[in-house]
Amino acid sequence: MTAVESSTEHEVTDLLQHLIRNACVNDGTPDSGFESRSADVLEQYLGSSGLDTQRFRAREGRDSIVARIEGTDPTAPSLLLMGHTDVVPVNADNWTRDPFGGEVVDVGGHKVVWGRGAVDMLNLTASMAVAVKNLARSGFRPKGTLIYLGVADEENMATYGAEHLLNNERSAIMADAVITESGGVQIPTADGPKLPVTIGEKGSYWCQVIVRGTPGHASQPFRTDNALVTAAEIVRRVADYRPPTMIHETWRDFVTGIFPKEISDPLTDAEALWDFCGALPVGIARQAHACTHTTFAPTIIRGGTKTNVIPDEVSIEIDIRTLPGQNTAEVRKMLEHAIGDLMPMVEILSSDDGESTSSPRDTQLWESLSRVTGRLVGGSSLVPFLMVGATDARFFRRQGSTAYGFGLFSQRMSLEDYSTMFHGNDERVDVESLALSTELWEAVARDYLADSISR
Ligand SMILES: [Zn+2]
Structure with missing residues (x-):
């Protein structure tokens, strides 16, 4: 030296x-x-x-x-x-x-x-x-x-x-x-x-989902409209939501550049990728999933006022990361799809919208x-x-x-x-x-x- x-x-x-x-x-x-x-x-x-x-x-x-x-x-x-x-x-x-x-x-x-x-x-x-x-x-x-x-x-x-x-x-x-x-x-x-x-890097769409219910006495929970219970179901749906797999050019070039064919093929096949990720070590699986999907991570939930009050408002924060070429309207549609028939009970506020x-x-x-x-x-x-x-x-x-x-x-x-x-x-x-x-x-x-x- x-x-x-x-x-x-x-x-x-x-x-x-x-x-x-x-x-x-x-x-x-x-x-x-x-x-x-x-x-x-x-x-x-x-x-x-x-x-x-x-x-x-x-x-x-x-x-x-x-x-x-x-x-x-x-x-x-x-x-x-x-x-x-x-x-x-x-x-x-x-x-x-x-x-x-x-x-x-x-x-x-x-x-x-x-x-x-x-x-x-x-x-x-x-x-x-x-x-x-x-x-x-x-x-x-x-x-x-x-x-x-x-x-x-x-x-x-x-x-x-x-x-x-x-x-x-x-x-x-x-x-x-x-x-x-x-x-x-x-x-x-x-x-x-x-x-x-x-x-390149993914974009972000951070949003807040406000869930509404009807307040009442918590000693009589039967048939109440409890915002916390609705919010729990929304969190579950968002976490389970499976967005479409999208093989972006950068991901394809990266994967074919570093892996032999038997690994790069399933990692660049939109039909096979999801199941293949299930079998990979968790570090690479998370990376592969995130590079090929819009991701939805519920991260914060706030609500309720008192142990004996049925809550009438709960807010959920979701960190959504978007793929190259995706716009706000597409992402919003996916989120609405995930929430499904509970959409009439919520309001979605977006606090950040930075495209990929x-x-x-x-x-x-x-x-x-x-x-x-x-x-x-x-x-x-x-x-x-x-x-x-x-x-x-x-x-x-x-x-x-x-x-x-x-x-x-x-x-x-x-x-x-x-x-x-x-x-x-x-x-x-x-x-x-x-x-x-x-x-x-x-x-x-x-x-x-x-x-x-x-x-
Ligand atoms: Zn840094």
Whole structure:
């Protein structure tokens, strides 16, 4: 290992430890997160290389930070590397180590950094910053502009982060191409490692179903119109509802790219998929189901006033995730279908309606990632992936940017471990993966933005 590589490894590890220890926990309330602490760390880190940084404060404590290396050619495409600085809450009792300790532990001869955010996504936020600093130190003069954004409030609604910035500071962060979380876990196949690139994500339709009944004395429940009993039946119907199976192009390309025919065939057959999922290990079954169906998850129920009163109003909240190309009317129809003959007793209020977003695959960014990863991971190739959750990429796709989720991990990170660590217990990442991601960002910036001196 060269001196440069080992100093990169040291820097990215150190920066990640700082970000983990800052514990910018976003619990969804406006005063949580306090990402200004990590904006301080990133500002100091990036500023020391002579890079100009800008701070944007959407609300007290909710700071995001931007650093730019201006391109020499205003017509050349620009690239934004975007990492969020907030993390989701933890239950420390279920962790083997302190979730905010940022400990580096030797696991079988390899160094591993532990802590909330180690894979979602402080690892990338840190490695992107180190890459940008390395590029600045090397005198990188790209044709297109390179932008780094350490953004707040991704783990809630982006009200104090990406959405705020796009509405108020657009010129500071808008770019032709955007890379953020997540992807790049090596999936071993007979044709070499496959690296998933998230090119799209499902949409969300969060709604509240208000169930009405008639109040009465609970000592005489016979033939009463009890809203709680009706609501229980609605919850059961929604949970049991079986939406049509839809095989989307991205799912088909992902599955045929990573699985042999005997597995990819049933996973891309709308008739066979449901039963096949029943027999798969639960992790992959949930993923396969979510990538091919509109999903309905009842998550909150509230109602009743007193033990001796028959309740006349109960509200149920349902988290519905939609597939690419689906609109509100279609989703609403499915929900009404699920509720069936109980529809006259309810009112449906929708609180959020964000359609699914995706970027095309025949882009310069895809080609660039493909060239670079081919060099960094021998024999590898990219496969497109549809994410079932939401990321900040959706805001940029809606404004016309090509936005992908990517990163790069060593062979020690399995897809199964990676997916269970998102918002899960014992989140951790090996140092080799951090160094690989840093190398990736540097190489992609040079390839995509075309270094105007060296190329
Ligand atoms: Zn994330």
